[in-house]
Amino acid sequence: MERVLRPHAEQEYAHELERLAEFDDRGRPAGWRLSPWAVTTYLMGGELPDGTVVTPKYVGSRRLMEVAVATLATDRALLLLGMPGTAKTWVSEHLAAAVSGDSTLLVQGTAGTAEEAIRYGWNYARLIAEGPSEEALVPSPVMRAMRLGSVARVEELTRAPSDVQDALITILSEKTLPVPELNTEVQALRGFTVIATANDRDRGVNELSSALRRRFNTVVLPVPATAEEEVEIVSRRVAQLGRALDLPALPAGLDEIRRVVTIFRELRSGRTEDGRTKVKSPTSTLSPAEAISVVTQGLTLSAHFGDGALHPADLAAGLQGAVVRDPATDGLVWREYLETVVRDRQDWRELYRACRDVS
Numbered sequence: 001m002e003r004v005l006r007p008h009a010e011q012e013y014a015h016e017l018e019r020l021a022e023f024d025d026r027g028r029p030a031g032w033r034l035s036p037w038a039v040t041t042y043l044m045g046g047e048l049p050d051g052t053v054v055t056p057k058y059v060g061s062r063r064l065m066e067v068a069v070a071t072l073a074t075d076r077a078l079l080l081l082g083m084p085g086t087a088k089t090w091v092s093e094h095l096a097a098a099v100s101g102d103s104t105l106l107v108q109g110t111a112g113t114a115e116e117a118i119r120y121g122w123n124y125a126r127l128i129a130e131g132p133s134e135e136a137l138v139p140s141p142v143m144r145a146m147r148l149g150s151v152a153r154v155e156e157l158t159r160a161p162s163d164v165q166d167a168l169i170t171i172l173s174e175k176t177l178p179v180p181e182l183n184t185e186v187q188a189l190r191g192f193t194v195i196a197t198a199n200d201r202d203r204g205v206n207e208l209s210s211a212l213r214r215r216f217n218t219v220v221l222p223v224p225a226t227a228e229e230e231v232e233i234v235s236r237r238v239a240q241l242g243r244a245l246d247l248p249a250l251p252a253g254l255d256e257i258r259r260v261v262t263i264f265r266e267l268r269s270g271r272t273e274d275g276r277t278k279v280k281s282p283t284s285t286l287s288p289a290e291a292i293s294v295v296t297q298g299l300t301l302s303a304h305f306g307d308g309a310l311h312p313a314d315l316a317a318g319l320q321g322a323v324v325r326d327p328a329t330d331g332l333v334w335r336e337y338l339e340t341v342v343r344d345r346q347d348w349r350e351l352y353r354a355c356r357d358v359s
């Protein structure tokens with residue numbers, strides 16, 4: 001386990017899940033490892049009677065997670081919708097880990113996703129040698145989830161071609177997957193459901209058909225409501241990633257994180273936090289995910305080439321890289337923001353100078 005680059009949620013948090021199951025005396029829906037209450041506690045964090053601390057995975061509205069978990073307990077599938085970097089994939093992985101103890105039954109939606117990825121395929125060598133048989137059939141992650149009574153995950157559903165998406169309709173409404181070649185079908189066991197994610201920005205790429213949309217309950221994950229919430233998300237994840245990368249524990253870098261988050265929020269919303277100055281927004285996506293990588297990059301720079309503490313000079317290059325995606329337009333936006341907003345802020349001088357130096 002030590003050498004695995006990124007353990008699955010159910011591996012990394014095995015201890016929390018085990019303890020939660022032990023103390024969980026509420027009703028569990030058929031096929032679930034935990035009760036809906038315990039699944040929500042796993043996501044939002046809490047403390048168990050024996051003092052075990054359950055770390056928060058999702059930072060934000062508890063109600064939203066309750067709605068998501070409740071959906072999974074019904075016969076409808078769950079669609080997590082939102083801007084890039086709003087934790088759709090993250091929440092989907094943790095939900096699957098908590099409900100089924102397995103987050104790996106995953107289909108990635110891309111323009112090249114084929115129907116076999118949702119239904120089943122064939123081992124052609126065996127198919128030709130022996131004809132169609134159970135052994136020659138290659139089940140998709142969705143089919144395996146149906147057999148196991150587990151959660152199947154479909155990432156970026158709207159990027160898959162429409163006919164591939166529609167392969168889900170029968171599965172979700174009839175809970176069965178016919179295999180005409182073998183004259184059989186796979187009937188889903190209780191506990192089977194689907195969690196799909198889709199990006200707001202991709203709307204219109206391959207929009208969900210209304211038949212499919214009706215089989216999902218949609219939960220929209222918002223961008224963090226307040227700066228404090230966003231700072232918490234970023235510092236939590238940076239600390240976690242830092243541990244995985246053997247970086248020194250996050251020192252008093254909270255001020256720098258706060259600045260990064262402020263810059264991202266202001267550029268995203270098009271106005272300064274005090275509401276007084278309008279700023280232009282760049283074309284880049286400035287979500288918590290980008291803030292996390294800017295800060296992690298800064299920490300890595302500082303760990304290997306600096307004194308291990310986070311300084312503006314460690315962040316400047318990463319900031320510019322995140323904001324300026326299109327050199328022609330975003331470069332101007334960034335420079336204007338530096339000159340009109342960053343330069344005049346009292347304790348931001350060092351950051352201003354560092355950013356000027358790289359641009």
Ligand SMILES: Nc1ncnc2c1ncn2[C@@H]1O[C@H](COP(=O)(O)OP(=O)(O)OP(=O)(O)O)[C@@H](O)[C@H]1O
Nearest residue numbers: 057058059060084085086087088089090199288289
């Ligand atoms: N509200 C939040 N609570 C906890 N972590 C968050 C939150 N928002 C963002 N993150 C973190 O941001 C990172 C990116 O999240 P994730 O990859 O799940 O985004 P996504 O919505 O799937 O984005 P994309 O549309 O690009 O696939 C993760 O490390 C996640 O922990």
Ligand SMILES: [Mg+2]
Nearest residue numbers: 088089090197
């Ligand atoms: Mg994602």
